[in-house]
Amino acid sequence: MTDFLGYKNKRVVVSGCFSGMGEATAKLLLAQGAEVHGLDYKECKLPLASFTNVDLRDPASIDAAVQKVGGKVDALFNCAGLPQTFPALDVMKVNFAGTRHLTEKMLPLMGEGSAIASISSNGGLGWSRRVPDLMKALGQQGFEAFMTYCEGNPEFVREGYSTSKELIIVWTMLLSQSLIKKGIRINCTLPGPTQTPMMAHFESATKASVLEAAAQPINRRSTPDEQAGPLAFLNSSAASYVNGVCFYVDGGFMGGLATGQIDMRSLMGG
Template identity: 70%
Template sequence: MDFLGYKGKRVIVSGCFSGMGEATARILVEQGAEVHGLDFKPTQLELASFNQVDLRAPETVTEAVNKIGGKVDALFNCAGLPQTAGAMDVMKVNFAGTRHLTEAVLPLMAEGSAIASISSNGGLGWSRRIPVIMELIGQKGFDAAVAWCEAHMDEVKEGYSFSKEVIIVWTMLTACHLIKKGIRMNCTMPGPTSTPMMTHFKEASGDAVIDAAMQPSGRPSSPEEQATAMVYLNSAAASYVNGVALPVDGGFMGGVATGQVDLSAMMANAK
């Protein structure tokens, strides 16, 4: 029984080299999908195709999508940079480039297609910054988004948290428009995950913050645990799930909401 409905479907996965993106692509291959990978580094997976792209260079993204062509049933935006990268590189990859990729793929999508992106529970402050985020989202195209960020570095700061907040609001906003065409859009909010990026997060935030973010479960997730949430959101089984920012964090967000996780103490320990 093909409960998730991926057999024979054509999908694109960005960030397929490692971590959550690699796990997502691997699971989709196992589910019988025709998987086309995009990344800055070559993948070791046996995919239908692989194109090397740099989300900071939109022309490479457009070229890759044109090579893939045909109908695309699902897009998985898994590529991203951590806080240890330069703030503008983070904004280009985590938002401007991701949006450009999505807009390049959309003409290849028909009713029943779906898009899922990776945000973070590091973007949990999105609701307090909606006016600023909407101003950025309102900038049309890659270059305009980058120019806005360069002119608002006081809002961008280190780039990571802001970029993840933007992904959440952009997802919710865009989902309302796309569903009228029968296309769904959602994102996940992962907690700490055992990927190659974990060392970068610890370097940027400190062990105390990472440990606090792993409460109440007390452990990081695996890349596969994050990937399965993405695979579900874009599947036929989630046909009425739209505009959702899904926490995949072992209960952290629930703990914050009910006072079981002391967010102020967590922030006090941040570097």
């Protein structure tokens, strides 16, 4: 049981490894003995097997990064993201269109027993009320077609962040059905408020009362390390029967919401 997660000598890729949850995930995987290849818009200083600069807003940049990584990939961690303070279409590109494109390009490098974990958010909890719209958007195959759809449907995109996280959730569940037939698993996490460099952006765009409500019942923000552990578990051999799961990593927030102990109105500042 000394290598419970089974990452020793596994070849893994982490996008968004510069800071926050992605950096914490890369550190944890390095400590577990994995061969870690990092991707980010900003250079990462961790002792990775390789680092590649990538712009998830640009499919050509993604293609070049995947080509550089090459070889067999045992696990992909989609940790890159933008907050809602950036232009909505840029948020959609990075948080979903680029993430999906990266995953699709990585899949030929992945075989039976490999796994994918992406970071969604509790900000995407409204997905169940928007399934028809989300499925229509997901039907737009390819980066350019998807972004053309977004440009023509600003009411669907909204501020970009919540829609992109809803898409990650539904895409994960949708793709899990076909990938598992190839022996590849895909899951995602739904973090609650987490103290990363990105949090300053959320604080500038969100009422303090809403952020406080989202941290119930534990009444504190998580650390990046507390988000890295669940991500590492989902892509590990220990989770070999876990597929298509949206894993709440929120200190019990969803449990409180589902049982009526947390008032949904508090999330709207009411």
